[in-house]
Amino acid sequence: MINAIKIAATSVAALSLTASVALANPYAPYKGDTLVVNFPAHPHYNAVMKVLPEFTKETGIKVEVDQLQYLKMREKQTLELTKSKGDYDLLAYVVFSKADYVYADQLENLARYFMNPKLSDPSYDASDIIDGYIGNIGVAGGEKGYLPGPTGSLYGMPFGSETSILGYRKDIFEKHNLKVPENYDELLDLACKIPQLEPGMGGLSSRAASGHHASHAFLLHLAPLGGRIFDDEWNPIVNNEAGVKAAQALKKIVDCGPEGARTFGFAEAGAAFLQGRTAMFLDSTVFAGQVNDASKSKVVGKVGWAAHPAGTRRGSQTGGFGIAIPKNAQNKEAAFLLLQWLTSKKADRLIALAGGNPSRYSTHNDAEVNEKYPHMKVFGEALKYADPDWRPIIPVWGKINADLGTALSKVLTEDLDIKEALDGVAERTKKIMDQAGYNTWK
């Protein structure tokens, strides 16, 4: 009899315990739901795929992932977002899509989710997320329309973001007693010195292929050398002194680069470094994961990392992806919970350990992450100088970007005069801006 009472009592206690746990579980109302998300095929998101089952285990919300090549993704999303009922609950977008999607009013403003006490996690610690990334990828409506500022608001969270970083061959630098460049003079000097010291080896591998790649490489140098595409009133100033200097830097780097450098895209530039055909690499951090992968790299264990060298100022690129909730999503609340979970301290760390790009300062300083990826600390340091305004994020940028890239390719391959090329870009850009209405208030 006593035994029976005991059993009854424990089971009642156990029941009430589970009930109270269920009450404290903010994920409970969405248990069993399935979210459909759109992610790119990208090293960061491959790492995310390894961590996602953890989310389902913890919350009971299932996630179905549609992974696409990132340029394909944009086309698919453009179609998806114009439908009245979308298939995606959460999507990853390339940073320059921010302008288009926000302008077309296709993304949810995240304020009402962070305001909702049932959804918003008080231990989220948003100030731990890298400022440059949030400003660049998440916020719109502030300064210049695409940057943070008093009028800005949040539409997405950085997820799989990247900055630029300098990789160098430790063995080569030691052999010739070279100093890791800290500023642009040293960098450019070394870029052309290495081919003399190590015949057959290029100095720095950079992208240079006509179009987006050439433009990207130029912009990498433009911000640190003190330049911008536009002044504060949308007048193109790409052809000023700083612009010319950046183009000269690019030309010098490509001329002293490995054979065939003038048509390198991102993949070729990376491959040249991995094959040991150049001594330095200056581009996105997303590349770092491959360096010590023996199946792709001949330089395992020989690569050191340093911050993007400074010119007249420090300014490394900001780019990559963010995640946002489409306006036409079917299950927005649960999508927000997933967004919040993925960008939380815990998940950021797990994803970093699986080989992704963390977006939080704390992850960059985490002991375990640093033990596995010793370059994380350097990256975290470099990120303090991540420049959210290194390129304009406006709807007409695609067109200006292509024109700039073409003109620079002509500089690199046809010896077109730099000033002349940039003057041409500025003139055509002005016309594009006129037509797009940026000069309406002048």
Place this chain on the structure above:
Amino acid sequence: MLRINPNRMTPYMFLAPAAIIMAFALLYPIGYMVYASFLDWNPSQRIGEADWVGLRNYANLLQDESFRESFFVTIKFAFAVVTLEMIIGVGLALLLDRNIRGMSMLRTIFILPMMIAPIVVGLMWRYMYHPTVGIFNQTLKSWGFEPIPWLSDSNWSLISIIIADIWQWTPFIFILALAALQSLPRSALEAARIDGATGWQQIFYIKIPLMMPVLIVTALLRLIDAFKVLEVILVMTNGGPGLSTEIMSLRIARTASEFRELGVAAAMSNLLLLLLFVLTVGMFIYNKIQENRAARIRKVAEEA
């Protein structure tokens, strides 16, 4: 009197389904494209939300230097490619128009290039043209020549893509020319041989004139295709260096996806369509004139 005679309606009734399908499947999309070319339309908008801008897209295009450059690149590419392919293809057909053992096997091998997916062709050639590990430059270097900047020099890049296109599409002309040759009336050739015509005379005075209708259609098909080739060049150079290999279809694709200007892309497509239309009509008129002339000569000969 105005009563409709059902018997006379019958043929139209039978034609109606085909006509309706034509109208929807053919004219509607083209009409849509023409309409879109008058809009300022980006892919984030539905077509109804786009602003009407009249002829602005066309006016801008005509002033756009990059568009003009890519227009001339296209013309250069298309004419170079078609001319060279016609010469090589017809030449090969003339050479191989004989009874060789294993001819059908040989023919299959010859047309392999055009059966390969264009993306693969582009990748293959891109690696063969690779400045350091590509087979061309490796060979040149081992023979002691200077390597050629196949894809990284704007003078060479157009030549490089022309070579790749010739490799891929000459078989198409070869196979059609060969078919035409083998269906020529043997009696005419025999008569020529009996009259003592040399091999060259047979080719220039008999074979080629008789093949002409087929060759014209072949050239036209190739020309239309050459104006629209996209994937191979996209993979090999993506239009670079500079704009040296940016042919129109590539520019249209970039305008639609990269610049997000669907209206401008539609306007460009219309201009391309117009150009091809003029070429096609011109070719057919030329063909018609030739036929009429031949008929007149024949008539004169019969009367005499």
